[in-house]
Amino acid sequence: MMHRRRDLLGILHRRGVDGIIPLTVVGKKHERIEVVMVHTFALHDLKLALDVESGALHILDDAAFTAVSLLAAGKSKQEAADELKAEYGAQTAAQVLAEIAAAESQDLLFSEPRQVDLTTDGAVKALCLHLAHDCNLRCKYCFAGTGNYGGVRGLMPSGVAKAAVDFLLAAGESRRHMEIDFFGGEPLLNFTVLKETVAYGRQRAEAQGKNFKFTVTTNAYNVPEEVRDYLNREEISIVLSLDGRMEVHDRMRVTAAGRGSWDVVLQNCKKIVAGRGGDNYYLRGTYTRHNLDFCRDVEEMVGHGFRLLSLEPAVLSPAAEEALQEEDLPVIFAEYEKLAALLWEWEEAGRKVYFFHFELDLHRGPCAKKRLLGCGAGSSYLAVTPDGKLYPCHQFAGEAEFCVGNVTDGITAPEIRQRFTAVDSAAKEECAACFARYYCGGGCHAAAWYQNHDLAKPYALGCKLHRKRVECGLYLQAKRMLAKTGR
Amino acid sequence: MEKRHIITVNPDAAQAFSLHTGCGECPTSCQSACKTSCTVANQVCIKEQKA
Numbered sequence: 423m424m425h426r427r428r429d430l431l432g433i434l435h436r437r438g439v440d441g442i443i444p445l446t447v448v449g450k451k452h453e454r455i456e457v458v459m460v461h462t463f464a465l466h467d468l469k470l471a472l473d474v475e476s477g478a479l480h481i482l483d484d485a486a487f488t489a490v491s492l493l494a495a496g497k498s499k500q501e502a503a504d505e506l507k508a509e510y511g512a513q514t515a516a517q518v519l520a521e522i523a524a525a526e527s528q529d530l531l532f533s534e535p536r537q538v539d540l541t542t543d544g545a546v547k548a549l550c551l552h553l554a555h556d557c558n559l560r561c562k563y564c565f566a567g568t569g570n571y572g573g574v575r576g577l578m579p580s581g582v583a584k585a586a587v588d589f590l591l592a593a594g595e596s597r598r599h600m601e602i603d604f605f606g607g608e609p610l611l612n613f614t615v616l617k618e619t620v621a622y623g624r625q626r627a628e629a630q631g632k633n634f635k636f637t638v639t640t641n642a643y644n645v646p647e648e649v650r651d652y653l654n655r656e657e658i659s660i661v662l663s664l665d666g667r668m669e670v671h672d673r674m675r676v677t678a679a680g681r682g683s684w685d686v687v688l689q690n691c692k693k694i695v696a697g698r699g700g701d702n703y704y705l706r707g708t709y710t711r712h713n714l715d716f717c718r719d720v721e722e723m724v725g726h727g728f729r730l731l732s733l734e735p736a737v738l739s740p741a742a743e744e745a746l747q748e749e750d751l752p753v754i755f756a757e758y759e760k761l762a763a764l765l766w767e768w769e770e771a772g773r774k775v776y777f778f779h780f781e782l783d784l785h786r787g788p789c790a791k792k793r794l795l796g797c798g799a800g801s802s803y804l805a806v807t808p809d810g811k812l813y814p815c816h817q818f819a820g821e822a823e824f825c826v827g828n829v830t831d832g833i834t835a836p837e838i839r840q841r842f843t844a845v846d847s848a849a850k851e852e853c854a855a856c857f858a859r860y861y862c863g864g865g866c867h868a869a870a871w872y873q874n875h876d877l878a879k880p881y882a883l884g885c886k887l888h889r890k891r892v893e894c895g896l897y898l899q900a901k902r903m904l905a906k907t908g909r
Numbered sequence: 910m911e912k913r914h915i916i917t918v919n920p921d922a923a924q925a926f927s928l929h930t931g932c933g934e935c936p937t938s939c940q941s942a943c944k945t946s947c948t949v950a951n952q953v954c955i956k957e958q959k960a
Contacts, residue, residue, distance in 0.1 A: 477919070481916040548936075788935055788952045797938040799939060899918055
């Protein structure tokens with residue numbers, strides 16, 4: 423990683439929620455840390471530079487890579503020029519430095535820290551509705567304690583779900599686009615309430631000139647034809663859990679009787695995806711220490727015809743047998759790089775596969791504010807448990823100290839929300855020092871809490887994985903650009 | 910075409926970062942496929958999507 427020391431006093435990240443926090447200038451506390459402004463890296467056949475503040479991505483030849491790396495490391499232009507001349511000759515050195523100067527003048531290289539107003543109006547626009555704190559599987563890595571979140575197994579009553587819709591429409595302020603994700607446990611155990619919620623939500627939203635996007639996250643173990651048809655007909659987005667190869671999936675994802683679920687789940691996933699024309703779904707897997715060769719799981723998924731994929735690292739207690747460890751990182755990094763090459767190979771052959779974490783959009787992606795505010799957990803996004811209680815996200819469900827209110831009374835503990843809104847990526851020292859700060863939104867709050875017991879301290883291993891995934895995503899963007907322009 | 914030492918993949922980068930700043934209508938990243946591994950940069954700005 424290349425970086426140069428910068429004074430961050432110029433960064434003005436203003437924040438405020440519900441008017442509780444006055445607009446303030448922050449960033450001063452970061453003035454002694456090294457802030458990454460340009461990140462250079464080599465991946466497969468390409469040498470690349472990411473200008474962090476502008477988001478510009480550059481493909482470099484050897485001489486330019488040397489020059490940008492030197493400058494990014496804090497060398498002066500004269501020092502860089504001298505080294506370039508010695509290695510590549512005076513003419514090349516002059517050309518390279520002229521191109522760097524041109525990019526700088528367009529704010530595409532070594533661009534200055536941007537000013538981002540992080541003030542929000544406190545609106546809630548997305549809910550994770552825990553339709554079931556119960557599950558028909560007993561997955562060994564489940565963060566929800568095999569579906570019951572460490573509590574009583576049960577389903578969300580219809581009245582609670584409808585009250586959640588009402589809460590969201592009110593808390594969404596002026597937002598037009600609202601989201602509800604049906605989650606669990608296994609949400610399809612409560613299919614009747616799911617249907618009622620969709621009908622009620624659409625009716626109420628239409629009356630207010632708003633619209634809902636519904637998503638269901640299911641283990642796909644029991645999805646009868648009637649349910650599949652409904653989900654497809656109603657255009658409900660779906661996240662299907664399949665870990666790839668049978669032996670990988672069945673090691674973790676077992677029934678209450680301890681039997682593997684792969685064969686049943688695979689068939690159901692195929693039927694669901696076929697029924698929606700191969701669109702509006704993600705096949706989502708989890709990898710653990712037991713399958714660090716996860717490219718083979720992606721190949722398995724693709725081999726069965728799936729094209730929209732996600733494969734997530736398991737986030738577990740470090741003591742867990744399946745938990746990823748620091749010593750695994752070289753293997754995981756190599757696997758991600760292999761996956762990037764594989765995806766490009768498929769794409770070139772006309773069989774594009776969308777891998778969720780590599781699909782960066784450099785042209786129409788989110789604005790800087792969204793990038794710094796992150797996933798919105800605890801602020802624009804809340805989870806609702808079957809008893810109607812509100813939590814910052816699904817991973818905090820059932821944690822009494824994080825209960826922010828309930829769907830009937832609304833937000834009753836704004837101070838808890840404030841803890842979450844205060845820890846966007848602009849507020850974290852680790853993020854200021856990270857080239858990927860505009861790509862992850864500061865990381866997962868739950869991972870920070872459960873790994874470090876500190877919402878402001880990102881989960882370090884997760885950050886390292888994320889940075890590698892960003893590099894792979896940028897690599898694919900560069901390959902596409904080169905192919906498109908015939909270079 | 911003259912060989913260049915630097916090819917910029919997204920010359921529109923700075924503009925893309927700044928469009929529709931903070932309208933708050935974009936998807937919530939945790940409503941997407943991840944649920945455990947937060948990502949925002951693979952989201953598409955909802956206004957740009959419609960444009």
